Amino acid sequence: MLNHRTLGRELSNWGRWGSDDQLGTLNLLTSDRVLAGARSIRSGQVLELSLPLDEHGPQPVGSRRGNPVHMMTRLPDAPVEEGGFHFFDDAMFLHLQGATQLDALAHVSYDGLLYNGVSSVSAVTSAGASRLGMENYVGRITGRAVLLDIPALTGRDRLDSVEPVSAEDLSAAEARAGVRVAPGDIVVVRTGWMQVLLGGDAEAYFATEPGLDLSTARWLHERDVAFVASDNWGVEVAPSESGAAMPLHCVLVRDMGMPLGEMFVLEELAAVSASQERADFHISCAGLRVTGGVGSPASPVATF
Template identity: 45%
Template sequence: MTPMPPEFHDLAKRVNNWGRWGRDDQRGTLNLLTPHHVRAAAGLVRTGRTVSLSLPLSQDGPQTGIIPGRINPHRTMIMCNTPITGDTRQFCTSDDVVEMGLQAATHWDALAHVSYAGRLYNGFPASVVTSAGAAYCGVDRIGQVVGRGVLLDLPRMLGVDVLPPGYAVTAADLDAAEELARITVSTGDLVLVRTGQLRRLKAGDRDGYGAPSPGPSLGTVEWFHRRDIAAVATDNLTFEVYPGELADAPFAVHLLHLVEMGLLQGQNFDLEELSEDCADDGVYEFLLHATPLPFRHAVGAPVAPVAVK
């Protein structure tokens, strides 16, 4: 196996959080989202206006087969106005079931989602993930995700509708997006990075939505680490810029976030309506509820995030 390049290892050492919250910790940077931060975030609610950030769960979702087995939701009816007594004049019920990839649409990646060199976050061996699921660092360890959400709207900051394919978001871009929003990203924040990529999916370009894709670069990893954020999510399929910057280290940002930092990472968040709303009222911070479905031992899970302003 080709080893990771030296520049990757140097960066990994600078952002590593192993042991920071104890040797047995499985929540990583979510430990930074304390009750104090939740109380402060609740104080951001002024109008009670809510904005959904989730994609619809349907077969028209973003999965095109580029990731084998990760299928869009397939829902079927198992009962249609079925009388439980056999008499349609009495109680009748309709019911349905769904088959889908847990990371098919808007979702969080668990810390067990990726590994390298036989390691997960905090030094847990990658072997704890088996056909039975993740014995450690699974999505069921995440718990409640409620706190101060902040939108870093990169296309609006740059004066474009969507970042170009393959655009590598830099730390300077994040600084400029902060200035546009007149906010400072700080400890325990839930950061939403808009690239505009979701517009391609909404326009029917499902293949173009996948790759090449704009997204955070390696240069943003230390930026997020310095700010001590609790979680970060993007509006694209790959999260990070794709193709990546290191040819011999694919999805390096995933590895640095999930394995080294223990930073919760989300994809396919729909930030289009939120972008318009924030531009209209000039408020880029809000209460964000984004708790994933607690599938036991899963390495990712759907979420229906809601911003409350």
């Protein structure tokens, strides 16, 4: 069985882009890859891939990441300004990783170290992350994306709970779609698990998940993938086959320097991909420019 520490040493990108690098695999999203994404736009159809930010979800009751609290701070009973101008304001308290989200490289450490050997104790404090925070990634996650629809391989709507997705599955989904993942591409993996959440069972959605197993780290590394996103809550299968907590996060984020996208809504995307008979498209994943943030809400937009 693969060990994440051993695999992490093998696939490490530490120093690949310099000792002070904070972008990790997003360095692979060069202008050429952004242009490749633009060239994949053919029909002009635009899809938004995020969950709503409101008090209704997706977090279940008692979760350590609660749902947003939205409040109005200026209502219609406020004074009318000179000339009749009248305005309203609002505010929101939210966990930055409570819905469709991005994981920054400051989000994951093991053995006391973040990506590129940065000390987690030194970098992450109550004030936020002094290195590898979200401010480094805003405007960077855009380019050519490839949808790998895993349940479609077996004619299903979704994978089962705790069903692993292997490197062989990624290759099979790629072959089925008739597309090749190129260096600097963004890989979007559909498990169908989002159907559980959209069906109203948040507790079941967050209790376990199908997802990528540890073998996929080598596949993503060999293909020089820039960013990976999925429709489950943690990209990887949980609980893991080894029993280790989030071993793929450890390898992808900490060792390879790959930010992650989680809880992307991919049902309509899969339908459009099937109807247009192609799996490549342009994607832009905008997060908030939270200085020192270890994650952020995301508003991914796909264009076919």
